[in-house]
Amino acid sequence: xNRSSNHAPQWGEFLRRNxxxxxxxxxxxxxxxxxxxxxxxxxxxxxxxxxxxxxLAAIGMTLAIITGGIDLSVGSVAALSGALAAGLATRxxxxxxxxxxxxxxxxxxxxxxxxxxxxWGRIPPFVATLASMAIARGLTLxxxxxxxxxxxxxxxxxxxxxxxxGVPMPVWVLLVVAVLVHLLLSQxxxxxxxxxxxxxxxxxxxxxxxxGVVKFCVYVISGATAALSGLILTARLWSAQPNIGVxxxxxxxAAAVLGGSSLAGGVGGIPGTLAGAFIIGxxxxxLNLLEVPSYNQQVIKGLVFILAVMLDYFIKQRRAVxxxxxxxxx
Amino acid sequence: MTSxxxxxxxxxxxxxxxxxxxxxxxxxxxxxxxxxxxRFLTAANLINILRxxxxxxxxxxGMTMVILTGGIDLSVGSVLALAVTVGASLMKQGQPVGLAxxxxxxxxxxxxxxxxxxxxxxxxxxxxxxLGMLTVARGLTLxxxxxxPITGLPASFRWIGTGVVGGIPVPILLxxxxxxxxxxxxxxxxxxxxxxxxxxxxxAARLAGVPTxxxxxxxxxxxxxxxxxxxxxxxxxxxxxxxxxxQGYEFNAIAAVVVGGTSFAGGEGGLGGTLLGALLIExxxxxLNLLNVSPLWxQVVKGVVIxxxxxxxxxxxxxxx
Numbered sequence: 139x140n141r142s143s144n145h146a147p148q149w150g151e152f153l154r155r156n157x158x159x160x161x162x163x164x165x166x167x168x169x170x171x172x173x174x175x176x177x178x179x180x181x182x183x184x185x186x187x188x189x190x191x192x193x194l195a196a197i198g199m200t201l202a203i204i205t206g207g208i209d210l211s212v213g214s215v216a217a218l219s220g221a222l223a224a225g226l227a228t229r230x231x232x233x234x235x236x237x238x239x240x241x242x243x244x245x246x247x248x249x250x251x252x253x254x255x256x257x258w259g260r261i262p263p264f265v266a267t268l269a270s271m272a273i274a275r276g277l278t279l280x281x282x283x284x285x286x287x288x289x290x291x292x293x294x295x296x297x298x299x300x301x302x303x304g305v306p307m308p309v310w311v312l313l314v315v316a317v318l319v320h321l322l323l324s325q326x327x328x329x330x331x332x333x334x335x336x337x338x339x340x341x342x343x344x345x346x347x348x349x350g351v352v353k354f355c356v357y358v359i360s361g362a363t364a365a366l367s368g369l370i371l372t373a374r375l376w377s378a379q380p381n382i383g384v385x386x387x388x389x390x391x392a393a394a395v396l397g398g399s400s401l402a403g404g405v406g407g408i409p410g411t412l413a414g415a416f417i418i419g420x421x422x423x424x425l426n427l428l429e430v431p432s433y434n435q436q437v438i439k440g441l442v443f444i445l446a447v448m449l450d451y452f453i454k455q456r457r458a459v460x461x462x463x464x465x466x467x468x
Numbered sequence: 469m470t471s472x473x474x475x476x477x478x479x480x481x482x483x484x485x486x487x488x489x490x491x492x493x494x495x496x497x498x499x500x501x502x503x504x505x506x507r508f509l510t511a512a513n514l515i516n517i518l519r520x521x522x523x524x525x526x527x528x529x530g531m532t533m534v535i536l537t538g539g540i541d542l543s544v545g546s547v548l549a550l551a552v553t554v555g556a557s558l559m560k561q562g563q564p565v566g567l568a569x570x571x572x573x574x575x576x577x578x579x580x581x582x583x584x585x586x587x588x589x590x591x592x593x594x595x596x597x598x599l600g601m602l603t604v605a606r607g608l609t610l611x612x613x614x615x616x617p618i619t620g621l622p623a624s625f626r627w628i629g630t631g632v633v634g635g636i637p638v639p640i641l642l643x644x645x646x647x648x649x650x651x652x653x654x655x656x657x658x659x660x661x662x663x664x665x666x667x668x669x670x671x672a673a674r675l676a677g678v679p680t681x682x683x684x685x686x687x688x689x690x691x692x693x694x695x696x697x698x699x700x701x702x703x704x705x706x707x708x709x710x711x712x713x714x715q716g717y718e719f720n721a722i723a724a725v726v727v728g729g730t731s732f733a734g735g736e737g738g739l740g741g742t743l744l745g746a747l748l749i750e751x752x753x754x755x756l757n758l759l760n761v762s763p764l765w766x767q768v769v770k771g772v773v774i775x776x777x778x779x780x781x782x783x784x785x786x787x788x789x
């Protein structure tokens with residue numbers, strides 16, 4: 139992945155493999171030139187902190203996308219987990235850590251529901267997770283009665299507002315989760331099966347892999363990482379808000395796709411997804427430093443997203459044409 | 469992509485369950501609500517349900533055609549917002565109402581065309597292309613309005629949302645017209661047949677001489693047009709174009725379409741199911757309201773209905789793939 143070379147023919151190959159990092163680097167360099175305060179340790183930590191919520195949800199999303207699926211429920215799961223944890227920890231009187239644990243388990247539980255609908259019900263992932271997106275958001279509204287839950291103790295807010303060795307806790311959580319899931323994908327049989335399902339589900343089944351079990355793992359992990367995102371946001375806000383995470387699924391999908399995942403399945407990885415999430419985070423941060431009005435920022439982000447995907451396609455297409463293959467368009 | 473369905477018999481059973489299973493569930497729901505609440509089966513309440521269903525219904529017509537081609541349009545809510553804010557501000561600037569309406573509808577169709585061109589010319593998958601449009605069009609709406617709502621629209625425009633003709637509200641008449649036109653287009657024209665063919669098997673459609681790129685651009689343009697029309701009706705009713713109008717409408721429309729039995733794989737389904745799907749969701753919400761269930765439960769019920777409907781379809785479909 140890091141083997142670069144100055145020989146002309148390999149340069150294209152390098153670009154093709156690392157287009158996400160090249161785009162991220164270009165954006166970082168651009169902002170470093172335009173805004174002197176961008177490239178400071180403090181600001182970069184802020185960028186990391188801001189990217190954490192999308193990045194965590196995008197990690198689980200990446201697994202779902204690699205299998206050729208999708209998880210639209212992540213935003214609602216984040217809200218449900220945050221609300222349950224905060225509610226049980228405060229007015230429920232369970233204490234902070236049991237609350238956090240149940241919040242996390244609720245996220246995994248919605249993932250279980252998703253997997254059951256997809257594997258046993260044979261419902262396409264898009265609509266199955268659309269249904270659970272509505273259900274989890276609805277349960278959040280019912281549980282909170284549409285009102286925020288405040289009064290979290292220091293042990294809870296620690297996970298959002300404190301730092302360890304100068305690095306914010308959410309960034310530590312992201313690092314640990316990213317490393318674990320990356321190892322799972324790249325070093326285990328389960329990881330291999332996840333890619334295999336995306337490459338061809340029927341072939342994988344015929345090769346003796348229990349496709350259902352693999353999908354259960356994928357959607358449970360996606361639910362759990364979405365829950366972590368919600369718990370951390372709740373800890374950062376010092377309260378559970380019933381409407382957090384609206385649109386998180388779209389940001390997470392954007393991060394995964396910017397990171398090189400194909401919605402057709404079989405392609406993608408955690409380092410790319412992190413870079414994708416950081417592209418989104420760096421853009422917000424840099425445009426803020428340049429004092430671009432927030433309304434214009436959204437247009438710029440959308441255009442960058444479309445251009446990045448088009449660029450990626452054209453790089454891959456040129457490569458494919460040269461080697462005589464025609465790329466499939468998921 | 470979808471494997472061929474070799475036997476005719478299971479197809480018939482599936483078609484039967486999909487067509488009449490939904491209608492049967494709908495009638496059962498009506499019966500139950502009639503028994504549970506004496507306010508349900510009144511003309512005023514039924515018209516209320518229809519009026520509630522108009523906005524999502526019209527958006528769902530375009531969405532049905534897009535999903536029939538095997539695509540998806542996530543941008544409808546944002547396209548709706550940009551189209552109506554431009555239309556509303558034209559009216560505020562003193563332009564004739566007719567011109568403003570045509571401009572809004574044209575803009576909706578144009579944004580849809582751009583979606584279609586991104587998909588056909590730049591080869592971006594529909595999900596990604598329309599996700600990009602969702603972000604850009606919403607951003608443009610916020611830029612254009614600077615986050616301020618536009619209110620105080622002319623009475624002649626507001627008639628679209630509040631008028632009554634022959635005892636029936638104008639929005640309901642317009643929705644009926646859109647469904648009728650869409651149904652004729654899908655089932656009685658060559659282009660309609662092309663849409664089904666394209667969704668069923670894109671490669672075969674192309675080889676058979678179907679102008680696949682033109683059809684794709686067309687369905688996304690229709691989807692943008694429908695979104696803009698739904699937005700105009702909504703704004704005329706509320707007398708206010710909020711810049712965040714239409715957020716999340718894509719998911720409501722997708723819900724109506726899939727509950728209506730249109731397959732995500734493309735090539736299978738139709739507007740009759742979508743109409744029933746949209747009405748079923750709205751009737752449930754109305755029933756919960758009449759039974760004094762907290763509106764907070766609406767989302768839960770919607771999710772459960774989507775899941776149950778799909779499980780039902782799957783249970784009665786032959787094992788394919």
